Amino acid sequence: MKNFDNSFLSNKIKLICGVDEAGRGPLAGPVVAASVLFDSDTDIPRINDSKKLSSKLREELFIEITQKALAYRVSIVDERDIDKINILQATLKAMKQSVEELTIKPDLILIDGNKSFYSKTPVKTIVKGDSKSHAIAAASILAKVSRDKLMINAAEKYPLYFWEKNKGYGTKQHIEAIKKIGPCTMHRKTFLSNIIEQKELEIIFGR
Incomplete structure (x- = not known):
């Protein structure tokens, strides 16, 4: 190399x-x-x-x-x-x-x-x-x-998404958590359109 x-x-x-x-x-x-x-x-x-x-x-x-x-x-x-x-x-x-x-x-x-x-x-x-x-x-x-x-x-701040394991990637466990409790401010709105409806995303993120 x-x-x-x-x-x-x-x-x-x-x-x-x-x-x-x-x-x-x-x-x-x-x-x-x-x-x-x-x-x-x-x-x-x-x-x-x-x-x-x-x-x-x-x-x-x-x-x-x-x-x-x-x-x-x-x-x-x-x-x-x-x-x-x-x-x-x-x-x-x-x-x-x-x-x-x-x-x-x-x-x-x-x-x-x-x-x-x-x-x-x-x-x-x-x-x-x-x-x-x-x-x-x-x-x-x-x-x-x-x-x-x-x-x-x-x-440590958002323990329910298991980021210590998945580092934010779309694992089954992570996606299920988003569907169950919704996203947080560290989620990427533009990456969630296949998981959450657009209108709901706009309400959640305000952006």
Whole structure:
């Protein structure tokens, strides 16, 4: 994976940043993006797509990545913004924010997927980048761990949705809870139209 990133190095490109997100699909909670910038010599062999790693290993790698990265940033766009601008635009907003808030400016930005945001820095999209790029995979881990922690904490306030287990995703248990007790303010109104009638959603959310 590190060799993939280093293949982009040149006289003009010395610092490469990887960007990825977590939480595009859930029914509740924010979308979280992370940017990670390593120097060309830093390789963490255990890094892989966050979805392929156990939660324990992700936690361990989170610490190692944040210790060894030249710079990193995690950005959050909440469910209200998701409902307002749609999940794709919210995801790109979170990604862009995470890059812009880096304390060191990269020479190239590698983004997981096939959608990008405007930046004065060159941007390259990489389909399935979290399984190809060392920096993107690192970003996927930071985003995933950060969002999971956020949803576990939110579960203490809203225990009836079992977010400590499902992290806001539409599991059978989560959907049944929404139907039984209704959604809360952390749910994404625009994601619930197949579960609750639109008129009821407008009354509940007022938006």
